[in-house]
């Protein structure tokens with residue numbers, strides 16, 4: 001299906017921490033067409049600076065035709081997005097990419113997210129039937145607590161880890177996976193590269209299928225610029241924007 005380009009009204013831009021925001025946008029056609037793990041390319045400015053759209057995972061979808069994005073301010077584009085106000089219009093292109101395979105698993109699914117990698121997993125948790133674990137990690141309590149509640153509210157068995165020990169396990173989120181792995185039939189993960197590498201390695205040893213959502217720099221988001229390529233396990237290059245961003249872990253060369 002071709003992506004849609006839609007001038008969309010911002011409904012809310014909630015500041016969750018000093019540098020993390022949740023943007024809620026009325027975009028009924030894109031929201032209806034989206035599946036978990038897909039992303040949108042956002043025109044962050046009405047001027048030509050910055051020229052390139054920025055990619056963001058779809059964080060959640062609501063029955064009222066809205067979708068939300070969860071983003072951290074790291075540069076010019078996200079700083080502009082942080083200033084967006086309810087009532088402003090924003091240009092979205094999407095949904096783009098290949099999302100998570102939602103084929104029903106007989107055993108529970110374990111969602112593992114670190115930092116902004118938590119963003120696409122809420123939409124996945126919304127759509128996945130059956131029992132779900134959510135192992136979520138972030139720098140500290142302020143960043144993690146509001147997100148953890150959203151997963152708990154939709155029935156996930158939530159376990160948490162923070163870098164500073166202010167909430168949940170003091171350490172890294174893959175530390176929590178060993179105890180859960182025997183009970184799960186599928187793992188879906190998104191986050192910093194060392195985290196997804198560690199999760200993929202544990203799954204490989206346990207023989208548990210693992211889907212990973214990866215991030216790269218993206219200029220076009222549609223397979224035209226080669227800006228997003230990564231080495232695949234078979235030696236060929238994969239386009240993260242069109243072959244992914246979600247891959248079976250075994251499809252990628254793990255020097256990622």
Ligand SMILES: Cc1cc2nc3c(=O)[nH]c(=O)nc-3n(C[C@H](O)[C@H](O)[C@H](O)COP(=O)(O)OP(=O)(O)OC[C@H]3O[C@@H](n4cnc5c(N)ncnc54)[C@H](O)[C@@H]3O)c2cc1C
Nearest residue numbers: 054055056057070071072075076077078116119215216217
């Ligand atoms: C498929 C996909 C989904 C994404 N989903 C989310 C999301 O849900 N929430 C979120 O906060 N962010 C997400 N990102 C990352 C987001 O696109 C970048 O943070 C954003 O484009 C930065 O724009 P900027 O103009 O603020 O920063 P820039 O000024 O463009 O960059 C600031 C610094 O960050 C580095 N950088 C920028 N983008 C990336 C990247 N993709 N990987 C590694 N380094 C980068 C730059 O090299 C530079 O050093 C996603 C990226 C992809 C590819």
Ligand code: FES
Nearest residue numbers: 221223225226241
């Ligand atoms: S971002 Fe242009 S080819 Fe993937």
